[in-house]
Amino acid sequence: MRELLEGSEAVAEAVRLCKPGVVSAYPITPQTHIVEGLAAMIADGKFTSQFVNVESEHSAASVVLGSVATGVRSFTATSSQGLLLMAEVVFNIAGMRLPVIMTCANRAISAPLNIWNDHQDAITVRDSGWIQMHAENIQEALDLHIQAYRIGESPKIMLPVMVNMDGFILTHGLEVVDVPTQAQVDSFLPAYTPLYKLDVNNPLTFGPLVDPDYYMEARYAIHQTHKDVLKLIPLVKDEFQKVFGRPTGGLIEGYRIDDAEKVIVAMGSVCGTIKDVVDSLRSKGKKVGLLKIITYRPFPADAIYQALKDIPKVAVLEKAVSLGSYSPVLTEIRSAFSKPEGSGLASYSQSHGKKKSPVISGFVIGLGGRDITIDSIKEVYKRLGPKPISEEYIDLKPELLEEHI
Numbered sequence: 001m002r003e004l005l006e007g008s009e010a011v012a013e014a015v016r017l018c019k020p021g022v023v024s025a026y027p028i029t030p031q032t033h034i035v036e037g038l039a040a041m042i043a044d045g046k047f048t049s050q051f052v053n054v055e056s057e058h059s060a061a062s063v064v065l066g067s068v069a070t071g072v073r074s075f076t077a078t079s080s081q082g083l084l085l086m087a088e089v090v091f092n093i094a095g096m097r098l099p100v101i102m103t104c105a106n107r108a109i110s111a112p113l114n115i116w117n118d119h120q121d122a123i124t125v126r127d128s129g130w131i132q133m134h135a136e137n138i139q140e141a142l143d144l145h146i147q148a149y150r151i152g153e154s155p156k157i158m159l160p161v162m163v164n165m166d167g168f169i170l171t172h173g174l175e176v177v178d179v180p181t182q183a184q185v186d187s188f189l190p191a192y193t194p195l196y197k198l199d200v201n202n203p204l205t206f207g208p209l210v211d212p213d214y215y216m217e218a219r220y221a222i223h224q225t226h227k228d229v230l231k232l233i234p235l236v237k238d239e240f241q242k243v244f245g246r247p248t249g250g251l252i253e254g255y256r257i258d259d260a261e262k263v264i265v266a267m268g269s270v271c272g273t274i275k276d277v278v279d280s281l282r283s284k285g286k287k288v289g290l291l292k293i294i295t296y297r298p299f300p301a302d303a304i305y306q307a308l309k310d311i312p313k314v315a316v317l318e319k320a321v322s323l324g325s326y327s328p329v330l331t332e333i334r335s336a337f338s339k340p341e342g343s344g345l346a347s348y349s350q351s352h353g354k355k356k357s358p359v360i361s362g363f364v365i366g367l368g369g370r371d372i373t374i375d376s377i378k379e380v381y382k383r384l385g386p387k388p389i390s391e392e393y394i395d396l397k398p399e400l401l402e403e404h405i
Contacts, residue, residue, distance in 0.1 A: 001179050007138040007170040010177050011077075011103055011163075012037030014145040016047050017185040020075040020101075022067035024052035024060045028082040029115050030167040031105035035077055057082035061089035061100075068098040069206055071197035073149070076100065079167060080107035083121045087128070093160045094129025094222060096206045099152030099192075100160040101145065102130075106268070106319075107167040108368045116369020117167040118319035119268065122296075123328050129222045131161040131229055132297040133249070134267040138175035141165040143248035144294075146180070147236050150189050156228055158195065164296075166269040168369070180244055188243045226298035233295055251300035254307055256282060257289030262384050263308060265333065266317040267293040270365075270372050274317070277377040288381060293329070301336040308333075313384045314360045317377075321364045330362030359384075 005013070011034050015023070023042065025035040039051045054060045057078050064074040078086060083104055093100050104122050108114040122132060131151060135141035141163065148161035165171060196204055210218065230251065237249040255271075256278055257263050264274050271292045281288045291307050293300070308314055316330040325331070337357045363380050366372040 001181070002176055003179055004174055004176050005138070005179075006033065007141060007165060007173050007175070008033030008105075009037055010138050010142040010175070010179070011145060011165070011171075012041065013179050014142040015075050015101075016041050017180060017182055018075075018101075018146060018149050018189060019047060019073065020049055021072040022050050022052060022064060022074040023076070024054055024063035024067075024074070025076045025078065026054055026057045026060050026082060028057065028079050030107060030171045031077045031079045031082075031103060033171065034103055034105070038075070057085040058089060061086040061093065064100045064102075065089055065093050065096070065098060068093075068100050068194075069096065069198050071192070071194050071199075073153070073192040074100055075102070077103035077105065079105040080109055080115075080121045083125060084109065087125055090125055090130065090160075091128045092207060095218065097158040097222075098160060099149075099158055101148045101152060102160065102162045103145070104162050104164045105167040105171045106164050114368040115167075117169055117269075118367045118369065119164070120320045120367075122162060122164050123320040125162075126297055126328070129159065130297060131159055131226075131295070132164060133161065133295050134164045134293065135166075135170060136269055136271045136292060136294075138165075138170055138173060139177045139246070140248055141170055142177055142179070143240065143244070143246060146185060146189060147233075147240055147249050149192075150236050150240075151229065151232060153192055153194075154232060155195055157225060157232065159222070159225060159229070164268070169269045178244075178246070184243055188240065229298050230295075230300060230302075249294060251293075251295045251303045252307060253292040253294060255290040255292065257291060257307065257311070259287055260289035260311055261287040262313045262315070262381065263289045263291050263311045264315045264317060264377070264380065265291045265293065265304075265308075265329070267296060267329070268319065270317065270319070273372060273374060274377055277374055277381070280374075281378075281381065286381075296329075299332050301332065304333055305336045308358055309337075311358050314358045315380050315384055316360060316362045317365055317380060318363075319366045321367065327362050327364050330360065334360050 042049050042051045052063045064076045067074045108118045109120045133144050144163045152161040241247045274290045318329045
């Protein structure tokens with residue numbers, strides 16, 4: 001059924017259809033409408049669940065940790081400082097291999113205080129062990145939540161999933177979306193049957209103290225599972241399309257890149273603006289395209305390498321910055337074209353041979369909700385030629401990208 005919904009309403013509908021037995025969250029702009037909607041649905045009897053009121057985001061994360069540990073599908077949502085307050089528990093959830101699903105309404109991190117969108121919150125916890133996916137639009141946000149439960153709860157995975165949607169741009173935007181039926185979701189998402197849970201009849205210990213002989217193995221096991229996630233996500237995308245009729249999800253999405261000479265890489269809602277610019281430039285004979293990163297963790301380095309290896313000039317746009325270093329996504333994409341011996345990237349070295357790598361330029365743009373306009377994207381395109389730069393650039397003024405060295 002097609003409905004005109006606010007992004008937060010659409011996510012609440014998706015979560016309701018997935019039937020979590022516990023929902024717990026603490027209100028923080030701009031994610032509040034999601035859990036307000038779920039609380040109302042539960043109070044009105046639209047689905048059976050327990051909404052747990054808490055005094056902080058740390059407590060909300062602790063509640064869903066406990067509920068999933070006892071074998072109950074659960075959901076939470078947060079943003080910005082709330083995610084950072086959760087950070088201790090966020091690491092625990094992944095370390096205990098508990099498939100909690102969380103919406104992160106991406107928002108800038110203080111100080112100075114800012115309630116508008118960028119990706120610094122999710123990027124800050126990128127190494128926690130959570131799977132991370134980024135939505136371009138409201139339909140994708142709805143669909144990714146349904147896929148998130150399927151991915152995280154897979155018996156071979158058992159890891160939490162964070163679905164990221166840009167604060168205000170998507171959470172408070174309006175879009176006509178296709179809301180699935182309960183029968184469709186039930187056919188795609190089986191009931192949660194955990195491999196292990198807290199049970200008085202079968203006692204287990206979660207998150208025990210371990211000495212140096214075991215800690216590294218536990219972390220390595222999560223790292224290895226992320227490699228399995230890279231294989232699973234495309235399969236889930238294919239099955240989702242068969243059930244719902246939409247090609248949502250996956251690792252990456254290429255837009256008009258087959259013959260491109262310049263490609264812009266980005267993730268989140270800015271990809272819609274970039275697509276408009278690509279179409280405009282294509283109408284003028286410019287060979288440009290977009291590579292959208294949907295799955296950020298695990299990082300799909302091989303898929304990105306294959307998509308970009310024949311592109312002469314690449315611009316990486318991102319709404320986060322690693323202060324004192326190059327920006328995060330830029331660094332990881334550049335590393336995909338390096339040749340480390342004996343590492344997981346060895347296959348890139350073998351296929352890469354002596355062929356010249358793309359010139360990969362980095363642009364940090366839109367921090368703190370600053371508008372990313374069509375002119376901003378065209379300026380990035382101009383910076384790639386005819387003599388592209390490979391240094392980091394930062395959007396210091398709305399009308400100009402200034403070099404930052």
